[in-house]
Amino acid sequence: MADTSPATLILGGSGRTGSLVAQHMADRGVRAYTASRRGSDRFFDWDDPITYADVLAGVDRVYLVPPVMRVRYADQVAAFLNQAEIAGVWHITLLSTYNGDLAPREIDVATVEADLAGREAFTHSILRPAWVMQNFTDDHLPVINGVLAVPSGGAAEAFVDAADIAAVAVDTLLEPDAHAGARYGLTGPRAITFDEVAATIAAVSGQVVVYQDLDQETWINGAIAAGVPADYAAMLSWLTGAIIAGNGSTPTGDVETVIGRPATSFAAFAERNAAAWTAREDR
Numbered sequence: 001m002a003d004t005s006p007a008t009l010i011l012g013g014s015g016r017t018g019s020l021v022a023q024h025m026a027d028r029g030v031r032a033y034t035a036s037r038r039g040s041d042r043f044f045d046w047d048d049p050i051t052y053a054d055v056l057a058g059v060d061r062v063y064l065v066p067p068v069m070r071v072r073y074a075d076q077v078a079a080f081l082n083q084a085e086i087a088g089v090w091h092i093t094l095l096s097t098y099n100g101d102l103a104p105r106e107i108d109v110a111t112v113e114a115d116l117a118g119r120e121a122f123t124h125s126i127l128r129p130a131w132v133m134q135n136f137t138d139d140h141l142p143v144i145n146g147v148l149a150v151p152s153g154g155a156a157e158a159f160v161d162a163a164d165i166a167a168v169a170v171d172t173l174l175e176p177d178a179h180a181g182a183r184y185g186l187t188g189p190r191a192i193t194f195d196e197v198a199a200t201i202a203a204v205s206g207q208v209v210v211y212q213d214l215d216q217e218t219w220i221n222g223a224i225a226a227g228v229p230a231d232y233a234a235m236l237s238w239l240t241g242a243i244i245a246g247n248g249s250t251p252t253g254d255v256e257t258v259i260g261r262p263a264t265s266f267a268a269f270a271e272r273n274a275a276a277w278t279a280r281e282d283r
């Protein structure tokens with residue numbers, strides 16, 4: 001007989017963390033659906049509210065990846081949460097951002113956290129990751145001609161592995177009561193500078209890689225010229241500004257507390273992903 005028990009819905013199911021959450025669920029034989037515009041089990045588009053009800057059918061908990069590359073999305077998330085209440089969902093794990101409650105008002109990070117936390121229909125867990133290590137392997141922070149150029153003022157960040165975020169997310173989804181109301185600051189085991197990042201990439205790839213501390217405005221303008229939406233400058237400014245001011249993420253220990261093993265180090269991540277840089281020798 002077909003299993004009709006409620007399932008977990010994984011938004012951003014084709015993305016970095018969502019796809020890993022889905023893999024964990026499949027490995028454990030837990031019913032789950034991925035959702036996104038392409039390459040998921042169910043079609044879902046934040047910009048098409050008609051898709052909200054369909055995607056929530058037969059679902060009792062949700063891994064919620066908000067609309068990406070935007071600063072104004074609180075209304076869309078609120079509409080989705082309203083629909084989730086109607087559908088009988090009772091737990092939401094939200095992928096937010098490190099220090100999300102301190103986000104500037106022109107970015108909806110804190111507003112979305114507060115909306116979720118204020119709803120009585122759901123238990124919730126809020127994941128607040130530091131800068132994700134995969135930024136260095138998926139073109140967000142590429143090494144070009146041996147140079148890694150990012151504004152940092154020489155300060156440090158406790159980069160976190162997307163696989164650790166996914167592992168924490170899975171635990172919150174499988175045992176919602178144990179993580180109800182939790183806000184996890186998800187970081188790596190150590191804060192490291194971009195100089196150390198470049199040196200580590202150089203070591204695992206066998207190539208010369210140097211770090212260049214770029215001016216913040218120049219870097220943001222470059223991102224917009226490359227296609228990042230202009231209003232997203234506020235987010236990039238907040239994220240890089242925190243590091244430059246010496247307020248980048250610091251190790252929290254939350255990954256280890258939740259999943260029972262230490263967070264992945266950048267060195268281990270780089271070893272595992274060395275091919276991402278060696279395959280780009282021509283760049």
Ligand SMILES: NC(=O)c1ccc[n+]([C@@H]2O[C@H](COP(=O)([O-])OP(=O)(O)OC[C@H]3O[C@@H](n4cnc5c(N)ncnc54)[C@H](OP(=O)(O)O)[C@@H]3O)[C@@H](O)[C@H]2O)c1
Pocket residue numbers: 011012013014015016017018035036037038039044045046047065066067068069095096097098128129130131132133135
């Ligand atoms: N990068 C970092 O350092 C960092 C740090 C902290 C927090 N975060 C947060 O992490 C989140 C991103 O999570 P992630 O890295 O797991 O995902 P991701 O790899 O950025 O992928 C985004 C996912 O969202 C889907 N998506 C994009 N536009 C959509 C739309 N209009 N409707 C429905 N789905 C859509 C994508 O699939 P389709 O395109 O096929 O729809 C994809 O599955 C962002 O909210 C970001 O703020 C990132």
